[in-house]
Amino acid sequence: MWAQYGDLHRGLCLAFSRDDLVDDIKKTYNNFKLYRGDIRYKDSSTDVRKAYHININSDALINFRDFFITEHLIRYREDLFFTKNTDWKDEFEYRLLLLTDNKKSDYFIDIHNSLKAVFCGLDFPDVYMSSLRNLLEYSNVEIYRLVLSNGVPSVIKLK
Template sequence: MIMNVTDSNKYLYHYTDAGTAIDWILKDRTLKLGPYTGTNDPKERKGWLFDFGTNEGRDLGKYDRNEYSSWLSGEFKNKTLVTCLTRDTGPLTGNHMFDIFKRGFCKPRMWAQYGDKHRGVCLVFDRERLQQRIDAQVAPRFPVLSGPVEYVDRGIARDLFEDQQYLINVDVLETEGKEEYLLLHLHKHYQRLFFEKMTDWKDENEWRWVTFSESAEPLYVRFGNALVGLVFGDETTQEHREQILALNHNRGVHHEGLRWKNCSPWFDWK
């Protein structure tokens, strides 16, 4: 997890507070896919507003923008679940002294925002193993998408020929019906809708799994041996460390800690 790592795609990282790790994640050995609208990005949390378009001269005046936006946005969001992790930033040299600044577990802002101000922990997952677990437990029931998030700033004045993720094609809608239109629109535009954020988020270097469920109720994936490591924050209490070590005892999880000396992070080899 630390030494001689050269594959920047091997691991994924999830920051959380120590209480959540102890009471839920490590106790139940599960990772939650939660409601897409529960994220902290307004693009994902708020409803989307759609325009209408036609190539066949159809009457667009009969369509109420708010009504159809509420329908399509609601269908896309209200039953969508997501889990978000961060990645290493390549290339990695294999020398941990230099690579520490590129590692997904060493992001001070993410420790502050998601890791309880450095009092929490960062879980380290083997990406391929976690993908296998999600495929086995979720994919047989619901469609699952996964991949890196792309970071792009898009202005409010859109090119309707290029940026059609927020455009309802009424030709297809009237021909195929609402249910089929949902699937067609999702298939064509899922990347921009669910795997794109503003560049202000780019340092999170996010990887996510998105699934389209039957309700907004979370799904819990048993991660098994996909959890390969855990990093304690600079301020994680000794009590929490001991509880976490006990929960992971004999489970093949490598534990490490981070300490800050002046402006530099380093490993707490204890």
């Protein structure tokens, strides 16, 4: 997955404590609905396709946003947000979904308690390493780097 999500091994992977992250989200946004769970991997089916079609009724026309969230997103959240094609089954993904009031352009989540480690890709630029170390200097966040030894990938601890 480094090729797709890690800028061809030049990027970083952040490792979180799932429970700590959920606690941080709940503390900050306890008035919003938080859904979480493992991703289900299955081939497309009629059930999943239904989630991508919205049936409009008279209630929906009065307040589309409320209708869309209460009627559609919540009813089909498993198919919309927690289901992926079996092509991705090797990801073993876990996902969080926070349904906000959409009154702000962004919602901040403080991750300093839940961030536990940073993994640098094989080609993470050395020029950025001192900045990364400075950024994490007063934290308990561990820094690791992916390396290849005779073509075998492994991880070494840097901090």
